[in-house]
Amino acid sequence: MKINVIIIDKKGKDNLYAGLIxxxxxxxxxxxxxxxxEVFDKEIAKAQDISPEAAQKSYTKALEKYLDSGINIALDPSSKEVDSHEFANLxxxxxxxxxxxxxxYGFERDFLTKCNNSIxxxxxTLSHKLVKVVLMEQIFRGLTINHNHPYHK
Ligand SMILES: C[S@@+](CC[C@H](N)C(=O)[O-])C[C@H]1O[C@@H](n2cnc3c(N)ncnc32)[C@H](O)[C@@H]1O
Structure with a gap:
């Protein structure tokens, strides 16, 4: 199984969280x-200086190409809350x-509707870097739930 975590963020080592990831x-x-x-380009940098709407549009443009294969799930604080078992099920x-x-600036609605799910x-609201760590732990927890491994107890 392949799991891709695709994040709007500048590339490069993050000394605070890299070890955990x-x-x-x-x-x-x-x-x-x-x-x-990690996905970031000049267009995103410029759009973030213009407006939240422009920033969200630039995120959609940069992320769309990753929607082509597999199940797509967006992390969005205002979407449906899931617990670890519901997440594992996904x-x-x-x-x-x-x-x-x-x-x-979060996602534009258009991107959320293109995904299979938003959770x-x-x-x-967590910083995107902290969300990445939480997500990695929940991915591991979810995988152990699905494989009946004792970690999730
Ligand atoms: C700094 S937050 C963006 C906050 C933005 N105001 C919003 O409402 O989405 C950056 C990203 O972290 C993720 N995120 C932050 N808190 C979250 C939460 N409680 N649940 C799910 N995703 C979260 C989302 O993917 C969000 O787009």
């Missing part, structure tokens, strides 16, 4: 290959799952 990638390996794909029986984390991890 690598840790979860490694321990998830028996169940799935988890890849983190990962079940798929060859490829793409999980999208938005930029500073929230609760009403609080």
């Amino acid at each position: 690598e840790h979860y990638k490694k321990i998830a390996k028996p169940f799935a290959k988890v890849e983190v794909i 990962l079940k029986d798929s060859v490829q799952v793409n999980l999208f984390i938005g930029g500073a 929230s991890f609760g009403k609080i």
Whole structure:
């Protein structure tokens, strides 16, 4: 199984969280290959200086090409809240799952409607970098739930 975490973020090592991301990638390996794909370009940088709407549009444009294969799930604080078991269920029986984390201005509705699902991890807004860590832990937890591995207990 392949799981892609696709995030609006500048490429490069993040000293604060990189160790945790690598840790979860490694321990998830028996169940799935988890890849983190950072997406950022000049158009996004420029649009973020113009308006929230322009920023959201630039995120859609940059992320659309990743929607082509697999199940697409956007992380969005105002969408349906899921618990760990519901999240695990979304990962079940798929060859490829793409999980999208938005930029500073979140997603435009148009992008959310193009995804198979949009989910929230609760009403609080987390920074996109912190969401990435939480998501990696939930991916591992979900995989262990689906494989009846004792970690999730
Ligand atoms: C800084 S937040 C964007 C906040 C923006 N005002 C919004 O409402 O989406 C950056 C990204 O982190 C993710 N995120 C933050 N908090 C979240 C939560 N509670 N549940 C799910 N995703 C979250 C979303 O993908 C969001 O687009």
